[in-house]
Amino acid sequence: MATGIGKGHHLHLIDGSGFIFRAFHALPPLTRKSDGLPVGAVSGFCNMIYKMVEANNGPDAPTHVAVIFDHSGKTFRNDIYPEYKANRPPLPEDLRPQMPLTREATRAFGLACIEQEGFEADDLIATFAVQARDAGARVTIISSDKDLMQLVGGGVEMVDGMKNVRIGPEEVEAKFGVGPDRVVDVQSLAGDSVDNVPGAPGIGIKTAALLINEFGDVETLLERAEEIKQPKRRQTLIDNAEQIRISKRLVTLDQNVPVEVGFEAMEVREPNADDVLGFLAQMEFRTLTNRIAEKLGVEAPTVAAPAGAPSADGAAPAKRDMPPIDPSKYEIVRDKAALETWITAIRERGYVAVDTETTGLDEMIADLVGICLSVEVGQACYVPLRHVEGEGDLLGSSERAAGQMDPAEALALLKPVFEDAAILKILQNAKYDMKIFAREGITLAPIEDTMLMSYAMHGGLHGHGMDALSERYLDHKPIPIKSLIGTGKSQITFDKLKIEDAAPYAAEDADITLRLWHLFKPRLHAAKTTTVYETMERPLVPVLAQMERNGILVDRDHLSRMSNTFAQKMAGLEAEIHELAGRSFNVGSPKQLGEILFDEMGIQGGKKGKTGAYATGADILEELAAQGHDLPARVLDWRQLSKLKSTYTDALQDHINKDTGRVHTSYVISGANTGRLASTDPNLQNIPVRTEEGRRIREAFVAEEGNVLLSLDYSQIELRILAHIAGIDALKQAFHDGLDIHAMTASQVFDVPLDEMTPEVRRKAKAINFGVIYGISAFGLANNLRIPRDEAKAFIDAYFERFPGIKQYMEDTKKFAQEHGHVKTLFGRVIHTPEINAKGPRASFAYRAAINAPIQGSAADIIRRAMVRIPDALRAADNSARMLLQVHDELIFEVREGEAEATAAIVREVMEQAANPAVKLDVPLVVDAGTGLNWAAAH
DNA sequence: GTACTCACG
DNA sequence: GACGTACGTGAGTACG
Numbered sequence: 001m002a003t004g005i006g007k008g009h010h011l012h013l014i015d016g017s018g019f020i021f022r023a024f025h026a027l028p029p030l031t032r033k034s035d036g037l038p039v040g041a042v043s044g045f046c047n048m049i050y051k052m053v054e055a056n057n058g059p060d061a062p063t064h065v066a067v068i069f070d071h072s073g074k075t076f077r078n079d080i081y082p083e084y085k086a087n088r089p090p091l092p093e094d095l096r097p098q099m100p101l102t103r104e105a106t107r108a109f110g111l112a113c114i115e116q117e118g119f120e121a122d123d124l125i126a127t128f129a130v131q132a133r134d135a136g137a138r139v140t141i142i143s144s145d146k147d148l149m150q151l152v153g154g155g156v157e158m159v160d161g162m163k164n165v166r167i168g169p170e171e172v173e174a175k176f177g178v179g180p181d182r183v184v185d186v187q188s189l190a191g192d193s194v195d196n197v198p199g200a201p202g203i204g205i206k207t208a209a210l211l212i213n214e215f216g217d218v219e220t221l222l223e224r225a226e227e228i229k230q231p232k233r234r235q236t237l238i239d240n241a242e243q244i245r246i247s248k249r250l251v252t253l254d255q256n257v258p259v260e261v262g263f264e265a266m267e268v269r270e271p272n273a274d275d276v277l278g279f280l281a282q283m284e285f286r287t288l289t290n291r292i293a294e295k296l297g298v299e300a301p302t303v304a305a306p307a308g309a310p311s312a313d314g315a316a317p318a319k320r321d322m323p324p325i326d327p328s329k330y331e332i333v334r335d336k337a338a339l340e341t342w343i344t345a346i347r348e349r350g351y352v353a354v355d356t357e358t359t360g361l362d363e364m365i366a367d368l369v370g371i372c373l374s375v376e377v378g379q380a381c382y383v384p385l386r387h388v389e390g391e392g393d394l395l396g397s398s399e400r401a402a403g404q405m406d407p408a409e410a411l412a413l414l415k416p417v418f419e420d421a422a423i424l425k426i427l428q429n430a431k432y433d434m435k436i437f438a439r440e441g442i443t444l445a446p447i448e449d450t451m452l453m454s455y456a457m458h459g460g461l462h463g464h465g466m467d468a469l470s471e472r473y474l475d476h477k478p479i480p481i482k483s484l485i486g487t488g489k490s491q492i493t494f495d496k497l498k499i500e501d502a503a504p505y506a507a508e509d510a511d512i513t514l515r516l517w518h519l520f521k522p523r524l525h526a527a528k529t530t531t532v533y534e535t536m537e538r539p540l541v542p543v544l545a546q547m548e549r550n551g552i553l554v555d556r557d558h559l560s561r562m563s564n565t566f567a568q569k570m571a572g573l574e575a576e577i578h579e580l581a582g583r584s585f586n587v588g589s590p591k592q593l594g595e596i597l598f599d600e601m602g603i604q605g606g607k608k609g610k611t612g613a614y615a616t617g618a619d620i621l622e623e624l625a626a627q628g629h630d631l632p633a634r635v636l637d638w639r640q641l642s643k644l645k646s647t648y649t650d651a652l653q654d655h656i657n658k659d660t661g662r663v664h665t666s667y668v669i670s671g672a673n674t675g676r677l678a679s680t681d682p683n684l685q686n687i688p689v690r691t692e693e694g695r696r697i698r699e700a701f702v703a704e705e706g707n708v709l710l711s712l713d714y715s716q717i718e719l720r721i722l723a724h725i726a727g728i729d730a731l732k733q734a735f736h737d738g739l740d741i742h743a744m745t746a747s748q749v750f751d752v753p754l755d756e757m758t759p760e761v762r763r764k765a766k767a768i769n770f771g772v773i774y775g776i777s778a779f780g781l782a783n784n785l786r787i788p789r790d791e792a793k794a795f796i797d798a799y800f801e802r803f804p805g806i807k808q809y810m811e812d813t814k815k816f817a818q819e820h821g822h823v824k825t826l827f828g829r830v831i832h833t834p835e836i837n838a839k840g841p842r843a844s845f846a847y848r849a850a851i852n853a854p855i856q857g858s859a860a861d862i863i864r865r866a867m868v869r870i871p872d873a874l875r876a877a878d879n880s881a882r883m884l885l886q887v888h889d890e891l892i893f894e895v896r897e898g899e900a901e902a903t904a905a906i907v908r909e910v911m912e913q914a915a916n917p918a919v920k921l922d923v924p925l926v927v928d929a930g931t932g933l934n935w936a937a938a939h
Numbered sequence: 940g941t942a943c944t945c946a947c948g
Numbered sequence: 949g950a951c952g953t954a955c956g957t958g959a960g961t962a963c964g
Contacts, residue, residue, distance in 0.1 A: 589962055590943060610942090617944065643945055646960055672956060676948085683958045686947035694946080718948090771954065780954030841951055852955040856948090860956095888948045888956090 004263035005064060007136040011266065012052065012062040013125045014161070015143030016113075017070040019048050020102050022144075022162055024095050032284050035528030035828075038094040039283055042101045046280065046288055048161055049109050052142065054295075056268055062140065064132075064266040067106045068124045069115040071421055074875075076118060080249050087196045093917045097534050100446070101283070107350040107424070108279035110271035112261065115421040119257050122147050126253035129156050132263065146175065147195075150183040150253060177209025185218045188248035197250050200240045207233070218248055260416045265347050273298045282525040322515055323378040325476050327504030330511070331381040334403045339413055342373055342381055346417055349375045351424035353514035354444075356433045357382075357506045359493040362681065363435040364549070364657055364664045368407070369495045370502065371414070372510035377518065380507035384499045385410055401499060415442050424448055428466045428513045431669070434545045449538060450513055453520040455670035456533035460822065460832030464670045470512050473519055478512060479505045532829050535918075536861055537669060539868045543883075544667045544677075546871070551662030552684070552884045552894070555934075558700040559649045566645040573638040580631040587638055590616045596631075603629065619783075644688065648697045655682045667886070674853050675829050675860035676888055685887045689939065698936035708900050708931045710881070711938040712907050713890035715926040716741060717859045718773050724922045725826065725854060726809035735923040742766040748802045749795070768799050772806055773855050775848025810851055817850040825857035826919045827865075862925070863889065866907075866914035873910050879903055892935065904929040 005011060023044025030040035049067070056062060077084045091099075106113040116124060125148060129139045133155045141148055144160040149172045152158055158167035165171075172180045176187075189208035191199020203211075211228075215221040222241050228234040237244070273296045280289040281301040293300035333339050346352040353374040360366035367386060374380035385407040388398040417423055419442065427433050430449040437444050454464040462468060470478050484505055485492050494502065524530050578584045581600070585592045594614025598606030603624060606614045618636060625633035655663045663682065671678025679685040687701070688694025703709045719741055723731035734744040743757050746765030752758075764785060771781045782792035800807040814836075817823050822832045831853040835846035867886065874881055881895035881903040891911070895903045911927045932938035 586962080588960095591962075613943085615943090639944080643960085647946070647958095651960080671958090674956060676956065678957055679947095680958065683947085686945090686958065688946060690947080774955040775953095777952095777954060779952075784954070841953070844951080844953060848953075848955065856956060859948095890948085 004267075005132050005135050005137045009064060009132070009137040010060075010062045011064040011128070011132045011137050011139045011263070012066070013128055013139065013141045013143075014049075014052060014065065014067040014111075015121055015125065015141070015145055015148070016045075016067040016102065016106065017121050018143050018145050019045050019067075019161065020095075020098070023048065024092070024098075026162075029094060032525075034284060034526070035530070037525075037528075037531050038098060039101070039285075041095055041098045042105060042283055043285055043288075045102045046105050046109075046283070046285060049105060049111070050288065050292065052161070053109055053111070053271065061268070063268055064137075064263055065268055066112040066114050066128065066261075066266040068121040068128075069103065069113070069421075070121045071115045071117045071119065073117065075120055075123075076254070077120075077250050081198075081246050083196050083198075084250055085195050087193075097531050100534060103422075103424075103446075105279060105283075108271070108275045110269050110275070112266040113350060113422040114261050116257065116260060117419075117421065119254065123254040123257050124259065126151055126255045127257040127259055128263075130255045147187075147251065147253065149175065150180055150187075150251075152180040176205060178212055182212050182217065184248060184252045185212045185221075187251040188218055188244055189221075191247060192251070195250070197247050198240075198243050199247050200236050200244050202236055203233070218244060260420055261347070261422065264344075271296075277301050278522060282522050284525075322474075322518075325474070325508065325511060325515075326378070327479065327508050329378065330504055330507035331379075332403075332499060332503045333381045333383040333405070335405060336409065336413070338381075339383060339405065339410060342375075343413060343417055345375050346373070346423060347420075350422065351375070351426060351448075352417070353380075353426040353510045353517065354418075354433060355427065355506065355509040355513060356436050357494050357502065358436055359495055363432050363666075364551075364660075366436065367495070368436050368440060369493075370404075370506055371410075372506045374507070374510035374514045377515055378511065380511040380514075382499075382503035382507040383410055384502065386495050387497065387499050387502070388495050398496070403499060411440055411442065418442050418444050421446060426450065426513055426517045428469075428509070428516070431541050431545050431548075431667075434541065435549060438545065438549060445542070447538070447541060448517060449541060450516040450520055451670055452537040452541070453517070453524050453533060456529040456537055457520070457524055457527040457830070458832065459670070459675075459830060460673040461834060466509065466512060469516055474512065474515055476512070479508060481505065527830070529828070529830055532827065536675070536827065536829070536864045536868070540669060540864055543867050543871060544669065547883050547885070548664050548666055550882045550884050550894070551657065551660055551664035552892070553661065553702050553704055554652060554656055554663045555700045555702050556653055556656060559653050559697070562696065562700075563645055563649040563653075566641045566649060570638055570641050570645070573634050573641070577631060577634045577638065580634065587635060588642060590614075593635060597624070601631070640691070640693070644694055644697065648688065648694075649700075652682060652697075652700070665885070672860075673831055673849075674857040675825065675831075675864065676856065677860075677886060679886075684885055687935070695936055698939065699934045701935035703894050703933055706897055707894050708897055708933060709884075709935055709938040710893040710895050710900050710903055710907075710929065710931045711890060711935070712893075712904065712911060712927050712929045713887075713939075714859070714863070714911065715928055717862065717889050717925065718855050719769055720921070720923040720925065721826070721855050721858045721862075722773060722806075722809075725858070726803075726805045727922075728803050728805045730803070732922050738926075742769060745769055745799075749798050764795065768795060771796075772799075773852060775810070775851035777848070813851055813854065814847055817846075823850050823853050825854050825861050826915070827858065827861040829857050829861055831857055859889065862914045863891070863911070865918075866911045867891070869910050869914070870907055873906050874903070877902070877906055879906060881907075890939075892938070895931075900931045904931070 020041050024041035027040045027044045030043055032039045103113050114124060125141055129141060129151050132139050139156040141158045142161040148158060152172050153169050160167060169180055176183050178186050186205060186208040189200050189203050190205045191197045211221055215224060225234055225237045277289060277293055281303050284303050286303045289303055290300045355372040356368055357370040358366035358368055369386045370382055370384040372380060372382050384404040387401040387404055389401040390398045424446055425444055426448045429451045430447045434444045451464045454469055467478055470476050484497055484501060524533060574587055577587055581596045585596060591613050593616050597603050598614050608614055621632040621636050657664055665679045665684040666681050668678040668680060688697050720735055723735060734741055742765050743754060743762050746757060746761045747754050749765060750761050752761055767781060767785050776796055778789050778793035778796060782789040813823060817833045817836045822830050824830055833846050833850045835842045836850055870883060881893045881899060883893050885892040893903060908927045908929060912925045915921050930938045
């Protein structure tokens with residue numbers, strides 16, 4: 001049945017996961033020089049792989065090679081026995097970021113890289129070994145895992161890759177006391193403390209082998225247990241019969257995994273010099289790079305040249321040698337045969353750039369129209385799926401266009417590729433396409449995202465959209481989509497385009513994405529931001545995609561009733577305002593309002609802005625109201641209602657999805673320079689809370705029947721981070737003691753004992769605390785507290801005198817920014833500050849942003865780390881809670897009524913520990929939790 | 940398309 | 949010494 005392998009072939013199956021762990025534990029903790037990324041395991045792994053590849057030319061060379069990895073997550077064994085491998089310590093933090101790199105290394109060496117969800121590497125190895133053996137091929141398993149010894153014999157042999165010793169039937173017998181065919185029987189009796197296989201208590205390998213040699217196998221032994229002479233041993237076997245049977249199922253390898261990779265993909269081929277040397281150079285493995293370059297007869301690339309990092313002024317790096325972009329060269333895939341040719345090419349390459357074309361921008365509504373693929377720079381294809389023909393009259397009678405594949409057939413062919421753990425999918429803004437594919441039943445993984453690579457390297461320097469990146473790094477302006485679908489009212493959807501017109505535009509995006517990826521991959525390392533990208537940007541993509549697809553239930557009637565109430569109140573206010581003004585005008589027009597106030601009513605002190613219009617912001621109107629003017633006071637009320645109505649009670653209703661009845665926001669991972677997320681369409685991160693009237697809008701965000709909303713938020717996270725970064729002992733101590741931090745600050749700065757603290761003094765200290773986070777200035781503080789500027793300055797001076805560490809932090813940060821053109825968060829996120837050395841007020845802005853960025857950014861990093869870990873934590877506890885929203889320091893879940901408390905405990909633990917082990921904070925992180933039937937009640 | 944205003948952390 | 953400012957966002961409205 002197995003194709004692509006047979007007599008005369010020799011298959012090497014390499015236990016990749018085994019290699020990684022042995023390399024990790026055997027080698028000292030090596031880190032990459034330029035940025036400290038741990039690479040010890042990768043280095044050991046590469047050396048071992050290289051040794052294997054070198055042997056591929058030897059006398060006993062394999063014709064086929066595959067490197068097999070464990071897939072993270074549950075396997076079928078956990079269904080049999082939940083405790084399986086439950087005593088394993090979590091993956092060491094130093095090892096985690098190295099995992100994807102080992103896959104990359106495998107592909108770079110030109111080897112098939114295989115893993116599959118739900119199965120361990122051992123099962124895949126067993127399946128491939130048996131298939132190849134039955135087809136008549138010779139099989140060598142390179143591993144030292146004793147669990148694989150059951151496969152030895154009949155044309156399958158094992159080699160311990162590290163010690164370079166052969167493991168044949170004799171060696172197996174020496175270890176287990178039985179031949180390979182009885183290994184599972186011995187293992188199921190003896191158990192395995194490493195994998196937490198229970199076995200029979202008190203029976204080890206020696207006794208097990210004795211029993212099996214006497215009775216033949218486990219089943220016979222259990223049937224005839226009464227015959228055992230030793231009473232204790234007999235009783236143990238009788239008492240634990242079921243446990244032994246379970247153990248047998250655990251240790252028996254699955255030889256019938258529905259594998260997704262054929263033997264064709266494992267054929268030995270010469271590694272591509274660019275791929276392998278490029279990877280090794282990025283890793284900064286000088287010795288190995290030089291050795292392999294010599295072997296391949298090419299010049300070694302320069303290793304670890306930080307000069308390759310982009311300069312702080314954001315100048316575009318030089319374009320690499322690539323063929324020019326030529327949309328006329330792209331192919332249109334219209335039938336199965338053509339698509340299969342592409343799929344073969346993808347499997348051979350191990351990666352593919354993917355882009356989708358859809359009917360709109362809202363990925364919860366838009367339909368998939370076509371798919372673009374590219375594996376080679378300059379070559380790309382468009383697979384049209386749902387184009388329609390004809391203008392599509394008013395009745396929508398447009399018909400399916402000719403010359404495209406049946407969508408179901410095409411997607412069925414692509415699904416195994418898109419879900420193959422051994423094939424990297426490269427996308428620009430992967431979250432969008434992931435959500436589109438999710439609605440087609442396809443889980444896109446693993447992925448790489450050029451938008452996020454750019455964000456990790458160049459956050460603060462420029463935007464990260466495809467057009468901007470293409471123009472900047474490829475010197476190429478992509479075909480504007482508007483040139484095809486038009487704008488405004490006459491705009492059409494993508495499916496209405498003729499396939500021939502759509503294809504060049506569509507395929508170009510995949511080509512561009514692939515080019516960007518080739519350019520960014522080495523630079524990501526040079527910019528020292530690989531860890532940030534791999535731990536805080538890329539893993540967030542599937543998490544956010546799921547949250548966005550979850551959405552939150554919104555009570556339309558509640559909003560509608562509020563809208564009506566607001567409309568009535570506004571009408572009343574409007575009449576009053578016109579009465580006071582002496583004429584009717586548009587209250588919503590700041591320009592008209594300014595003229596009424598300062599020209600017609602003659603109020604003094606009107607200030608004009610740069611456009612010549614009077615400023616009428618809330619602060620100005622408040623001042624006028626305080627002077628006793630009624631009209632501005634009414635306008636303030638009117639504006640509040642107008643804002644609530646238009647932005648929330650009205651607009652939110654339009655965002656309720658017809659199919660789900662829920663509101664699905666979209667998070668922009670690269671939206672904020674500091675690492676914060678941004679929320680759009682609608683923005684659910686600015687739902688009112690500060691006023692009573694506004695807060696009622698939160699009552700419209702509800703839980704489904706039988707569920708509650710659970711909200712958890714970090715308490716004072718930015719001040720805690722400030723205390724840590726600036727090293728302020730008094731603040732740290734206050735957080736350790738659980739004190740009221742603003743009262744404590746007030747007490748220190750204003751010399752007031754805590755028990756004599758007044759709300760007024762505390763308010764001032766609170767304003768200073770926040771001011772510090774924002775890059776304090778006397779002007780800003782004076783504005784905020786409505787006090788004279790010299791008074792504000794006196795406060796700040798007193799504060800700095802009491803906490804000199806804060807002043808020091810601010811000066812150090814400014815100096816660092818001026819020297820490097822960027823600042824960093826505690827977790828290594830780089831935030832560029834290109835204007836820090838500018839002249840004039842721009843530098844002042846940049847200075848305050850530079851003070852704020854490490855604080856806001858570290859807090860953002862922490863919640864990102866928590867969000868990445870939460871789905872696993874919930875899954876491990878079999879908890880069904882759904883994460884719905886993130887509001888910078890708050891996470892909102894929907895959870896079954898009885899499960900709220902358990903969920904809160906799990907999530908709180910993850911959130912409070914989220915900095916660990918990368919950063920050991922000097923202050924505790926504290927998370928507050930609340931539940932309720934709606935968001936107002938839960939918050 | 941830009942400016943202004945205001946909602947959130 | 950003057951500049952003209954609190955940090956980070958998104959969205960709705962008016963207006964040219």
